Amino acid sequence: MHYTLHQLQVFLIITQTQSITKAAEELHLSQPAVSIQLRNFQEQFAIPLTEVVGRRLFVTDFGKEIAVAAERILNEVHAINHKTLAYKGQLAGKLKISVVSTGKYIIPYFLNDFLKVNQGVELKLDVTNKMKVVESLEQNDVDFSLVSVLPVHLQIEKIDLMSNKLYLIGNSEETFNDSFYETSLLDSLPLIYREYGSGTRHVMEAYVQENKLPIHKKMELTSNEAVKQAVLAGLGYSIMPLIGIKNELTHGDLQIIPVKGFPIQSTWHIIWLKGKNFSPVAKAFLNFITQEKARIIDEKFGWCNQY
Known part of the structure; x- marks a missing residue:
């Protein structure tokens, strides 16, 4: 057998994600590159390591045993590298x-x-x-x-x-002229929420409840990037952390809507x-x-x- 440490690593990540696509993302490789490594690794064994059923990838019982061995080998290699560096005082x-x-x-x-x-x-x-x-x-x-x-x-x-500052934001299509709006403005704006369990959503909902605000919930999305793209497209407004919208504010694609009580601080x-x-x-x-x-x-x- 002539498998490499790289092949062991690729195979281990495939078994952990059970997906060529997800493994490629985690390894920062292309999907074809991951598939080639899996095929080359598989060719060294007479027993299947994985199987595809209904377009889903499954790891065989034999594959699971090889994955355990691969993890053990990779951990030992890491330990050798770490001990070498430690011996050198790093x-x-x-x-x-x-x-x-x-x-x-x-x-x-x-x-x-x-x-x-x-x-x-x-x-x-x-x-x-x-x-x-x-x-x-x-x-x-x-x-x-x-x-x-x-x-x-x-x-x-x-x-x-x-500190983490959160502002009410919208795209640049509509003009907001007042220096500060009352919180009642939120009742007239379709708001885009993060998914349940998100820290941003928790802070947002705590503010809404504390101020007893009526809210028009437009949609719910599962990432800040998805929320940002929806706001940019004009699908609604949202309350977002300042830290994630620097470029869009600089280029004028998004605007902060001035509302009393903002920014929300966490x-x-x-x-x-x-x-x-x-x-x-x-x-x-x-x-x-x-x-x-x-x-x-x-x-x-x-x-x-x-x-």
């Missing part, structure tokens, strides 16, 4: 972070310098909805999570990272399970965030202050 290991979808606009800036200095650190970053982020934290699958709404059922510790938090036993990598990252967050906010997010 920080090495995995840093695992789960991030709510809107957090993708900020977390890279808090990782960039840390990863540049510590090139032996391997990052696993999962960007998903709030419910899955909290679930990954609860199951201790990650070192840290980035959220704007704290989970109330978990014992956690946290660092308040930076806070981005880095959280972890109380009493968690940190790895050297996780401990180093926490120290880095504590020491450098003010500088990063000033350098990368100073533009927020003009709104």
